[in-house]
Amino acid sequence: MTGSGGAAVLIRGRGVAALAAQHTLAANGVGFAVEPGPARGAAPVVMLGEQALALLRDLFGPSCFQPSSGTFSGAHAIERRIVRWGQGEPVTVPHNAVAVTGAELLSGLAPPVPAPAPVCAEGSAQAFTLYADTAVPEPALRLFGEREAAAAPVTLAAGADAAAVLIEATPLGWLFLIPLGATHGWLLAVGAEPDALLGHSRLVAPAIASAGAVEARFQTAPRMLDHLTGPDWLALGSGALAFDPLCGDGTATAARGGILAAAVASAIAGDCATESLDPAPLLRHYRAMLIAALRRHLAACLPFYRNGGSGAWWRAQAEATAAGHDWCTQILAAEPEPGFVLRGNRLVARDTVG
Numbered sequence: 088m089t090g091s092g093g094a095a096v097l098i099r100g101r102g103v104a105a106l107a108a109q110h111t112l113a114a115n116g117v118g119f120a121v122e123p124g125p126a127r128g129a130a131p132v133v134m135l136g137e138q139a140l141a142l143l144r145d146l147f148g149p150s151c152f153q154p155s156s157g158t159f160s161g162a163h164a165i166e167r168r169i170v171r172w173g174q175g176e177p178v179t180v181p182h183n184a185v186a187v188t189g190a191e192l193l194s195g196l197a198p199p200v201p202a203p204a205p206v207c208a209e210g211s212a213q214a215f216t217l218y219a220d221t222a223v224p225e226p227a228l229r230l231f232g233e234r235e236a237a238a239a240p241v242t243l244a245a246g247a248d249a250a251a252v253l254i255e256a257t258p259l260g261w262l263f264l265i266p267l268g269a270t271h272g273w274l275l276a277v278g279a280e281p282d283a284l285l286g287h288s289r290l291v292a293p294a295i296a297s298a299g300a301v302e303a304r305f306q307t308a309p310r311m312l313d314h315l316t317g318p319d320w321l322a323l324g325s326g327a328l329a330f331d332p333l334c335g336d337g338t339a340t341a342a343r344g345g346i347l348a349a350a351v352a353s354a355i356a357g358d359c360a361t362e363s364l365d366p367a368p369l370l371r372h373y374r375a376m377l378i379a380a381l382r383r384h385l386a387a388c389l390p391f392y393r394n395g396g397s398g399a400w401w402r403a404q405a406e407a408t409a410a411g412h413d414w415c416t417q418i419l420a421a422e423p424e425p426g427f428v429l430r431g432n433r434l435v436a437r438d439t440v441g
Contacts, residue, residue: 107345129189
């Protein structure tokens with residue numbers, strides 16, 4: 088493999104994780120090439136919380152997705168989260184976030200400068216490959232529940248709070264209303280069709296004047312590839328690890344995963360500051376860190392699915408979440424203590440950290 092003068096790393100795919108990995112590799116002086124592949128359908132709406140915004144602004148610039156910025160004027164400020172869960176009354180909590188469409192998210196994130204190095208010439212060392220939301224050599228997927236979301240555009244009712252996202256549990260599933268402006272937004276319905284869930288709603292339904300037809304369907308249950316790494320590759324992005332939007336910020340997860348994946352690839356390739364390291368412990372560390380993140384996420388989700396409702400759907404999701412948490416616990420119990428620590432953009436051996 089080569090250092091900054093050639094493509095030591097090949098990134099296949101596109102998305103937030105791929106862009107975060109590109110910026111991290113560039114910062115480390117590691118040459119890389121990109122094969123973006125075909126464009127995927129963008130998410131109808133994405134909410135970026137404080138952690139996601141901090142990561143994106145650190146990687147892509149301080150004006151990134153500022154609601155007052157002319158460059159990213161599509162970002163809509165969210166100031167509150169109003170939640171009605173189980174049999175309780177609505178609870179309002181402060182929430183510093185912005186909402187954007189999926190297309191706005193990706194168009195607002197620029198690739199790094201300078202441009203990536205050309206692909207490794209024929210006969211040169213095999214590049215280490217990062218698979219970002221694209222087909223991986225071993226695609227078996229582990230799913231922790233079954234929670235298809237239906238997304239539909241909505242017109243907000245007169246007087247609706249356009250600075251608040253609304254989250255509500257119903258007997259059949261849950262609703263997530265995300266405004267994108269003063270008069271419009273998107274509704275996510277998880278567990279049943281929007282009309283069925285709205286028929287049980289006391290919080291979300293009154294905030295909607297009209298709902299359009301469902302425009303997208305996608306899985307929201309937490310999921311992870313069975314095989315996240317191979318001898319000369321690793322997977323990153325939502326195709327490798329994805330969180331339930333109820334308790335996780337998918338964009339922050341993708342950005343953090345991209346940074347960690349690029350740090351692993353930098354250590355394997357050998358960047359401008361270090362010699363290359365043995366891939367096996369680095370790849371094992373990467374897998375353990377993703378499983379640990381998934382375990383924390385499942386622990387956060389479990390009370391919501393245990394307390395959201397008493398019907399069969401709620402029980403099934405709670406059982407799947409608990410089983411996933413137990414699986415993560417068993418896997419991590421067999422792993423040694425993490426051998427590396429992320430310092431800036433690089434992984435360093437834990438025993439060298441003072």
